[in-house]
Amino acid sequence: MDKLMIAGGDPLKGTVRISGAKNSAVALIPATILADSPVTIEGLPDISDVQILQGLLEEIGGKVTFTNNEMWVDPSEMISMPLPNGKVKKLRASYYLMGAMLGRFKKAVIGLPGGCHLGPRPIDQHIKGFEALGATVTNEQGAIYLRADELRGARIYLDVVSVGATINIMLAAVRAKGRTIIENAAKEPEIIDVATLLTNMGAKIKGAGTDVIRIDGVDELHGCQHTIIPDRIEAGTYLILGAAVGDGLLIDNIIPQHLESLIAKLREMGVPIETSDDQVFVGKAESFKAVDIKTLVYPGFPTDLQQPLTSLLTSAVGTSMVTDTIYGARFKHIDELRRMNANIKVEGRSAIIHGPVKLQGAKVKASDLRAGAALVIAGLMAEGVTEVTGLEHIDRGYSHLVEKLNGLGATIWREAMTKEELEQLKNA
Numbered sequence: 001m002d003k004l005m006i007a008g009g010d011p012l013k014g015t016v017r018i019s020g021a022k023n024s025a026v027a028l029i030p031a032t033i034l035a036d037s038p039v040t041i042e043g044l045p046d047i048s049d050v051q052i053l054q055g056l057l058e059e060i061g062g063k064v065t066f067t068n069n070e071m072w073v074d075p076s077e078m079i080s081m082p083l084p085n086g087k088v089k090k091l092r093a094s095y096y097l098m099g100a101m102l103g104r105f106k107k108a109v110i111g112l113p114g115g116c117h118l119g120p121r122p123i124d125q126h127i128k129g130f131e132a133l134g135a136t137v138t139n140e141q142g143a144i145y146l147r148a149d150e151l152r153g154a155r156i157y158l159d160v161v162s163v164g165a166t167i168n169i170m171l172a173a174v175r176a177k178g179r180t181i182i183e184n185a186a187k188e189p190e191i192i193d194v195a196t197l198l199t200n201m202g203a204k205i206k207g208a209g210t211d212v213i214r215i216d217g218v219d220e221l222h223g224c225q226h227t228i229i230p231d232r233i234e235a236g237t238y239l240i241l242g243a244a245v246g247d248g249l250l251i252d253n254i255i256p257q258h259l260e261s262l263i264a265k266l267r268e269m270g271v272p273i274e275t276s277d278d279q280v281f282v283g284k285a286e287s288f289k290a291v292d293i294k295t296l297v298y299p300g301f302p303t304d305l306q307q308p309l310t311s312l313l314t315s316a317v318g319t320s321m322v323t324d325t326i327y328g329a330r331f332k333h334i335d336e337l338r339r340m341n342a343n344i345k346v347e348g349r350s351a352i353i354h355g356p357v358k359l360q361g362a363k364v365k366a367s368d369l370r371a372g373a374a375l376v377i378a379g380l381m382a383e384g385v386t387e388v389t390g391l392e393h394i395d396r397g398y399s400h401l402v403e404k405l406n407g408l409g410a411t412i413w414r415e416a417m418t419k420e421e422l423e424q425l426k427n428a
């Protein structure tokens with residue numbers, strides 16, 4: 001098992017190219033199950049979530065190749081193999097196997113998903129949607145059993161705006177008989193990306209990206225070629241890094257409109273930012289103003305960037321407040337930032353950050369993916385050396401992190417943990 005070693009203080013400069021979006025990738029790959037002939041997806045990120053999903057498609061009989069960020073999937077010989085345990089627990093998005101397998105085979109057995117521990121993450125809205133489409137859904141010993149004689153289109157109002165439920169219902173509904181209407185749907189760009197792939201496969205979907213999505217079911221879906229959208233959360237992480245330790249950072253291969261809420265906040269803090277068609281340039285600011293943020297569903301400020309932004313706010317002048325309305329307990333990174341000298345208090349759903357402080361290198365542990373990103377940013381901002389463990393979380397979502405940061409001038413490397421460190425980690 002590795003840890004990340006970071007010698008802080010280097011100014012980052014140059015261009016970083018953003019990879020394909022994790023939260024699209026993890027839905028696009030299961031969506032290939034619905035086709036009757038090969039699907040190619042270009043621009044996928046090299047992250048463990050993608051590798052695990054490749055393994056899961058192979059377990060159910062798919063032929064898959066993944067080279068140069070391009071995945072080719074032949075789903076023609078897939079079967080509805082039960083997947084109650086194992087790899088499905090390693091990521092959140094294995095829940096998309098439910099919608100896709102239900103759509104194609106009208107039955108599926110999938111273990112409850114893993115993913116980041118951010119407090120309760122129920123999937124009741126996914127299940128409500130599947131039931132509305134005519135499926136019987138039961139939970140037996142931690143696995144969800146889904147079965148339907150046929151799927152029938154339905155009007156489904158989501159009680160909670162959910163990215164996962166919106167996509168999962170879409171995956172099943174494209175093969176239902178008749179029209180499905182999802183009301184109070186989530187509007188994230190990844191939903192449009194999945195709808196685009198499904199449409200290229202022959203599905204009839206209108207309204208993806210708005211809060212009402214209409215799907216007219218079809219009898220078959222065919223193979224196609226698709227290019228994934230760039231990862232707005234990875235891009236946002238580098239934008240924050242550019243503000244924190246940059247000396248002129250160009251973030252390339254992005255859709256700036258997907259990052260409007262973050263760019264507006266960084267500008268409010270006093271960070272100079274210029275945008276063009278598919279790039280954002282982050283200039284150097286001498287000091288930052290404290291700001292308040294509240295996470296909201298898209299196009300509001302994304303919860304996935306709340307933790308990385310908190311690291312930057314430790315160097316802002318004044319008191320900032322970060323409130324997470326999506327995941328009220330997404331604050332496990334705060335204790336670790338405190339080890340690095342941050343002055344932060346958590347009150348309910350909010351973190352109150354007093355700045356500016358000079359962060360100090362320390363041994364810290366990533367409890368989840370974006371906590372990991374927050375600690376890497378803090379390590380690069382800090383005086384001295386920071387050691388970050390828990391890399392299995394970071395590897396779920398950041399493609400070639402060390403190489404990209406080295407390319408910008410950061411002193412960061414992976415190192416194998418010693419036996420004693422592994423023992424300590426186990427007992428922690």
Ligand SMILES: CC(=O)N[C@H]1[C@@H](OP(=O)(O)OP(=O)(O)OC[C@H]2O[C@@H](n3ccc(=O)[nH]c3=O)[C@H](O)[C@@H]2O)O[C@H](CO)[C@@H](O)[C@@H]1O
Pocket residue numbers: 023026092093120121122123124125126127160161162163164165186303304326327
């Ligand atoms: C793989 C993926 O795309 N992950 C993203 C997705 O997660 P995920 O799809 O799991 O998140 P949701 O949008 O579903 O969750 C939003 C909120 O709704 C609640 N909820 C959700 C479903 C449900 O059936 N019942 C329910 O109560 C959740 O607990 C949460 O408070 O969106 C989150 C919110 O933008 C992001 O942080 C994750 O990076």
Ligand SMILES: C=C(OP(=O)(O)O)C(=O)O
Pocket residue numbers: 022091092093114115116304369370397
């Ligand atoms: C919470 C996240 O991922 P997941 O939903 O896959 O756990 C994330 O990407 O920040």
